[in-house]
Amino acid sequence: MTSDAEGDVIAQLADLLREWLPKQRWFAGKDREARSIRVVSRRDLAISAVDSDDAGPTLLHLILDIDGTVYQILIGVRPELPAQLDHALVGHLEGFGMLYDATHDQTIMRQILVWIRDDVALDGVTFRPEPGAAIDVDAPSLVLVGEQSNTSVVYGEHAILKLFRILAPGTNPDLEITRALTEIGNPHVAAVRGWIEAPLEGVPTTLGVLQEFLRNGSDGWALALTSVRDLFAEGDLHAGEVGGDFAAESERLGIATADVHLALAQALPTSVAASRAVSELVASMRARLAAAASSVPNLQPHAAAIDSVFDALASSQEPLQLQRVHGDYHLGQVMRTEAGWVLLDFEGEPGAPIEERAALSSPLRDVAGMLRSFDYASRYLLADHPGAPQLEYRATEWADRNRDAFCVGYAKAAGRDPREEHLLLRAFQLDKAVYEVVYEARNRPGWVHIPLGSIERLLAA
């Protein structure tokens, strides 16, 4: 293939991708078109066919800069597309073959597992097994649907490969933290079995993580909603009296959260924040607040009061214990398994620079995130629920009960009750709620009242 033809292929491919990308959930530019597509790296990896002598498919591994965001894209290439891959079709490329989403191809996904097991490096991509991890390469693969920012492929019943879609140079904190916790045997993470990395801007960058699959798990958000649904169906009973009471689970979740925080402090760096770091923290909260208040007028009446909480935090002389944290902690990031709660997705906010995502922070940031999540869970079903005023009251009761139970559990394991660090916890919650106000105003205007109501309650407390 000449370099002209090469350039032609890329141009045609880019055209196909412009059609295809907006339909992918993980593609962040949904409301826009993909305008500029630049190839950061391209690797054509040959896959051996499993059951025949024919040539196998080719895996076209692409790292693309699309309008300033770096994506990992896996495209399969076959001369002809078997019927079961029809739904994954990207398009036909003249003189090249049929292009399709490679994550749906069991042959390709099996090969990736073989590479991880065999600890190989191919064209700069390294596939690494976690020492001692059992990897069953014959378990059939299945792409999970419904995921937002990444793509996960389940192998059989015991392993799951998470492929990061948006890449930032460096080791993904999800891999770093989950490995660290796996190595010290913490029971609240899904054990790492292997990973894939390749250089990006000269830095080894995580492309994917192979982990234990929690086959029997349910995510915390679905479980919490089960409880709220039960409460709303009763109406005349208090949150602690209905069958679906969630407080015991919330308490166990608090214990698991504290266990993980303790383990992170033990396995990874910690520090004590100097007063300058505290002022930086407060400054970033203030900046977010100012920006939010100017874009959402409903927030303005509360801005001064929120600011005074931030002021109080800035002037407090309490030393701030810093350590690695989850960073984006909420009920959707935890799984209930038959052995207890497991925390998932330590990657922080996708798209943010790795240094920012791996920065030390206060564990109370995670606690605040989960407390906010209880608030959301309690009100999620209210959006289209008749008789809402009475249920509003119940929802608040449910949220309070479960937030308290979570803190009680946290205190049991951590030896200190997060509610005792009243000021910091309140500031983190307000900061999070301010972020939510902006998010809702942009995406779900009918929901703005949820974080706004929480801000009122937090300020009244």
Add this chain to the structure above:
Amino acid sequence: MSVPGAEPERPVDPQWYKRAVFYEVLVRGFADSNGDGTGDLKGLTSKLDYLQWLGIDCVWLLPIYQSPLRDGGYDISDYFTILPEFGDLGDFVELVDEAHKRGMRVVADLVMNHTSDQHPWFQASREDPAGPYGDFYVWSDDDTRYRDARIIFVDTEKSNWTFDPVRQQYYWHRFFAHQPDLNFENPAVQEAMLAVLRFWLDLGIDGFRLDAVPYLYEEEGTNSENLPRTHEYLKRVRKEIDDLYPDRVLLAEANQWPADVVQYFGDGDECHMAFHFPLMPRIFMAVRREQRFPISESLAQTPDIPETCQWGIFLRNHDELTLEMVTDDERDYMWAEYAQDPRMKANIGIRRRLAPLLDNSRDQMELFTALLLSLPGSPVLYYGDEIGMGDNIWLGDRDGVRTPMQWTPDRNAGFSNCDPGRLYLPVIMDPLYGYQGLNVEAQMRTSTSLLHWTRRMIETRKRHPTFGCGSFTELGASNPSVLAFVREFGDDRVLCVNNLSRFPQPVELDLRRYEGVVPVEMLGGMHFPRIGELPYLLTLPGHGFYWFTLPTPRDEG
């Protein structure tokens, strides 16, 4: 082939108990043959046709022995005599023979740990310390030994020792003071108890539920429960059974956590069966919480047991659930749940029947029964629950669930033809559960009744040995309110999907390992869509459930 006139020989089936459906019957409350107001063995024999029709394989009798009845017959004063109000040994042999003729079996409760203080052994022991029975019980000059053994009935007993004014010594009792513990250190006691077992086995009994087995021996510095010598003795009992009475079963009553209870299976050389105590409250809790984790967790924590052993599982029985086993920190799950839920807490120590516990909800009774018949273990039904009988909370918590079986709308619910005032307990007469409307006769006439439904479910269960013998694999359902699992025994594969919520629920099941299989719903025979590689979508009504067979696909073409 059978010779005309000869008794049909029972097929040898040493693992019958793994597939059997058990039925717990209170002789006193089942049927009264002689009009004295109390049920008896002849009455029970007269109802065997009914139990056979229902599909019962084994009847479990509460204590039937001579007793002063200060503890429901668990205070035995003569191991070799039937309590006279129940009948005599002839009646017992007739019951066993008639049951065997119908392909059914009979097991009975037996207490080895202690006797009544009225037992002649105890009387002899207190009066003649040097005599042959002097060492039959655990005597001591003071009440300071075995301090680490807990007191089980803390409400009524201050100590495990009681002073006997006749012998001028203290005697040991793990339960009530009127139930002195036998001294198993004494070889004569060991022999005497084996003689008791042999006596009943020779009469044809099919096995025993061994009451209070963890407490046979005591040892200083231990909690005197589950001691190695207790297991040694049980193994000796088992060997005796294996050598002389194959086909009989020992069922351990050890109200402990499964991890401890498994010791009573030994290496398949101790008890054949043991009750799984934590599962029952967790079924209630899961349905109340509308999520599967209480059940999932309990089963995940249940250790594997030897291949020849089996759990006994139940929804209700004559015993309340006690939390005596929940003391350990790591086992605080149930305690945390119960302590925080006023309703669960209230129900924990109260004896209620299944129907009132479930607010008489037919959907829930069906869901619970379906779980009982499909989770791993042999199901034990409690008499009357098959028709949804109620209870009488005014009788006090022991007797409330022991009222007469409701057979017909006639006098005394058809249980007895005595003067109603003579009944051992009044029949249930309230508007909801009263015998006039709720009885076996009425339900047999109505094909949609709970009784007919239960019978069909038992029949369905018995067509599939996997329910008794198969492996259990939970399928992580996408929906936390749905408990889905597969039971697999060779080619016999069954998929059970249960909606623990009162609301309709969708669920997506990962059934890739059965790709190509066409599930067949077991009650109606309906073929469901073929399983592909994508998640299998089902929708269930509130408290609904499905049982499917997963037949191996036949080669097409």
